[in-house]
Amino acid sequence: MHKTARKLHQWLMLFLGLQFAIWSVTGAYMVYMDIDFIHGDNLVTNPQTKVQPAQMHYSLQQLTRAYPNIDNISVDTLLGETVYRLTLADGESSTKLVISANSGEVLTPLSESAAISVARYFYTGKGEVTEVALITDNPPFELSPRHLPAWRVNFDDFGAPSLYVSAQTGILVGKRHEFWRWFDWMFRFHIMDYSSGEDIDNALLFWVALLASFGTLTGMVLVYFRVFKVQFTGRKKSRLRRGGVV
């Protein structure tokens, strides 16, 4: 039993050893990096800017007259200014609009300079803006396509942070940095998904994990023989016996 377990363990691990190393390295990264940090929670403030009802000179009645097809309405702030956010229904599709609650002026789609201002408004770092780009299609894997079109604002800072601002709503829709990007790769390697990063139920993982379980169990048999049995039978005897197997 001891010998068979040793042989099996050696041979299985010859093929699985690399994946075990990948599991423990990627697992350790995910465990040691605080998940809130990975989500970029430290990149942005949550300023609790209050809506100023006294500044709302443009009334609901004026709004409904100008936009008869309102599907949803909300009030909040954009760069400190109190605004209405409207969803307008056009048959099947819908459009979004941000309107100053003070003047009724339409503030979207967001210009490049406004997008930079929004990103700076939330950004907690001190780095300068290095790059700004409007993404209308083919978003990078770190941005959900439902947020398009969006401005990507890159900062010159530790971890190369990017903030994403929706061009339609001016809302901050993404906060990413290198540590998130690495985490994403780590997760893919951890679940052995070398395509999309979301399918944990892939066949490769199943077979490798099944064999790996077997490899681990043979390892446990070895632990029993070399550590626990040794404790019972006395050290001298076991050393003699071990001479032959190690």
Place this chain on the structure above:
Amino acid sequence: MRWIRKLHKWASVIVGIQFVLWLASGLYFNLMDHTKAAGLTYLSQQMVSHQLDVSKLIEPKTVLQLHNDSVSLDTVFLLGKPYYLLSHQQGLYAHSYHQYTLVDAYSGDAVTFDKKLVTRLAQASYTGEGKVIQLSLLTPPISDFPKQQNSTWQVNFADDINTQVYVEAQSGRIVGHSDDHKKLADFFFMLHFMDYFNEGSFNNVPMMLMAFFSLWLTLTGCYWCIDLLRKGKYRRKRRAR
């Protein structure tokens, strides 16, 4: 090489059992039904159609002036009817700590969540056949949704999988469903993340310790493997067979 073997042996003594648990739970995630594991069995996916009659809406300015300062006012639909949801304090995520007031968007009346309304909201999100048997108002931490930081109603249904619907107390938002399937999956997540204190996170001390020893175990193992290869041990044994 002697030290490599020693390290490998003692690291395996420490993490051996957790390795088996990691692999077993990993296999479970690989094979589980993700819809069931997420508590979606009886969660209604249907978008309730709603019609906003803008002419009946109360002026947002009036509502905002009547209540405490707000970060935002959103129109939300509960049971097909529009409400203004005032956020006095807003978190980064839905589960973060919030302070809300909910106001009927047509009448301007503030909504109080009584058991009757909570029951109706829970039933609207539920597609099973079970009847409501119990309601209780929970304050965080909530074991089925450990990240949720807001008071939440738990509505128990009598059905084959013991569905529990969670309704956020201030907003009426459906936090999610839990049931026997989800609880089983959560048990395996607990094993995999070593989250034995149900913090809802894998950034915990036992996990960090085990990750440390696992690194030693696998790296010494790989080194050992390479050493055996270099010494031709693998080849010789194959020939002997």
